[in-house]
Amino acid sequence: MTQTYDIAVVGATGAVGEVMLAMLAERKFPVRRLYALASERSAGTTVRSGDREITVLDLATFDFSQAQIGLFSAGGDISAAYAPKAAAAGCIVIDNTAHFRYEDDIPLVVPEVNPQDIARYKARGIIANPNCSTIQMVVALKPIHDAVGIERINVCTYQSVSGTGKDAIEELQAQSRAVLAGTAISSKVYPKPIAFNVLPHIDVFLENGYTKEEMKMVWETNKIMGDPSIRVNPTTARVPVLYGHSEALHIETREKLSAAAARRLLEKAPGIVVLDDRQPGGYPTAVTESAGRDPVFVGRIREDISHPRGLDMWVVSDNLRKGAALNSIQIAEHLVASYL
Ligand code: A2P
Secondary structure, rough: OOEEEEEEOOOOHHHHHHHHHHHHHHHOOOOOEEEEOOOOOOOEEEEEEOEEEEEEHHHHHOOHHHOEEEEOOOOOHHHHHHHHHHOOOOOEEEOOOOOOOOOOOOOOOOOOOOHHHHHHHHHEEEEOOOOOOHHHHHHHHHHHHHHHHHHEEEEEEEOHHHOOOOOHHHHHHHHHHHHHHHOOOOOOOOOOOOOOEEEOOOOOOOOOOHHHHHHHHHHHHHHHHHHOOOOEEEEEEOOOOOOEEEEEEEEEEOOOOOOOHHHHHHHHHOOEOOOOOOOOOOOHHHHHHHHOOOOOOEEEEEEEOOOOOOOEEEEEEEEOOOHHHHHHHHHHHHHHOOOO
């Protein structure tokens, strides 16, 4: 008989938590008991995971010794407070927030890139899930780094509002309706209107002038690839898209790699779908390819005319799936297959 596991989803009523619940069922994860946890506000309401209807419990009073794996996505402060308690109670935490990602004894894992690091979960009982924009970038770059080495990455992101959470999805929808109706708009989640606009700002500003979202892409790429020599220069922008992040990547490799050779490497790499026809519509977009689907889509692969060892590409993925819920569940799948 297949072994089954008791799973707690923390932040079960949120944008990522809902996808985690759906994907546990979709991927037939061997779940025995499933606990949906959120704030006191949602306790007693119900959520769905495939055919199961589950009553939401208050995180504050939950006994984590009842679960073997906890999928956390309720914000950094919640993880800071509850993940160590869960781990101490024997529940292995897969944390989707940034809170533990940069600690040396916490593995930061993308299963297509560094699955071997999962073994290090024993130190603290916590495994960190990387930032959504980092995950899709390193999935696309790992085969190229393994083949010829990457010296430097310039990346601009075009990130959807679902990465901010449900409030942001509602803000974009409400503002879009207001703009089209010609009525006044108000902004609460973002500092400027997001409807029909682009904001060059995600997360807080840091002393060096970059935002924290940008520095996450630097720190996390070095940690996941296990190579601190890769230089990363990101600009992260929020765009009026509901689901799916897009990224323009400009990389400089150690050895020259042709666009054709890069395309061949990417076509056989795990988790990637190449869509690269040099004609109108022959490229992936958030709305038409990635939303609601699992792969990291890559297109617009070409040699950089301004650099002898430069390559450009366009990378798109669903930030709630590969960028969050799917990556966490893939980590859990490795955990149960190899370690529990
Ligand atoms: P709740 O719905 O009860 O507020 P999103 O990222 O879409 O904004 O969702 C955030 C998730 O984190 C929700 O499930 C939310 O639950 C949960 N959450 C927020 N604050 C707390 C808290 N203090 N305790 C437990 N869960 C929380």
